[in-house]
Amino acid sequence: MRFGSFIDTFKADNSNEPMQMQRKHSRRENDYCVAVIGDRTYPVFNWSVGGTMISGDERFFTVNDRTEVLMKFKIGDHIHEISQPARIIRKARGRIAMQFLPLTGSPSKEMQHVLNDCITNQYVESSQFA
Secondary structure (H helix, E strand, O other), X not given: OXXXXXXXXXXXXXXXXXXXXXXXXXXXXXXXXXXXXXXXXXXXXXXXXXXXXXXXXXXXXXXXXXXXXXXXXXXXXXXXXXXXEEEEEEEEOOEEEEEEOOOOHHHHHHHHHHHHHHHHHHHHHHHHOO
16 A cells, blocks of 8 residues: 555545435434433433433443343333343443344334334324424
8 A cells, every 4th residue: 555545544525525324223312211221210312223322421331331221211101111232332421322232023123113103202292283
């Protein structure tokens, strides 16, 4: 590899083209949910079928550690609970990002069901005031 080519890999891309989104799943921020890890409950900053970002003291978490996360969603008059294993992928400024380990079977269906319920509930609430 030429030295010039090596240096070029560090240069910023100055194009005006829109950046390609790297997420597999879109994030949701306005749902009523919390995450329970161990004996502590954390507010959820955002979540998706693939992971979540919680607000909390990042000193309690280590990047690449695996943990069990109980997600609790308030949809209408019901609380839906889904327990999932997750891996800590980053932490900074009071936010901890976790990637859910691959979901299969029942948890995957439950998470998709909760997502559909959240979207439906959001639509119903928005159309009541239109």
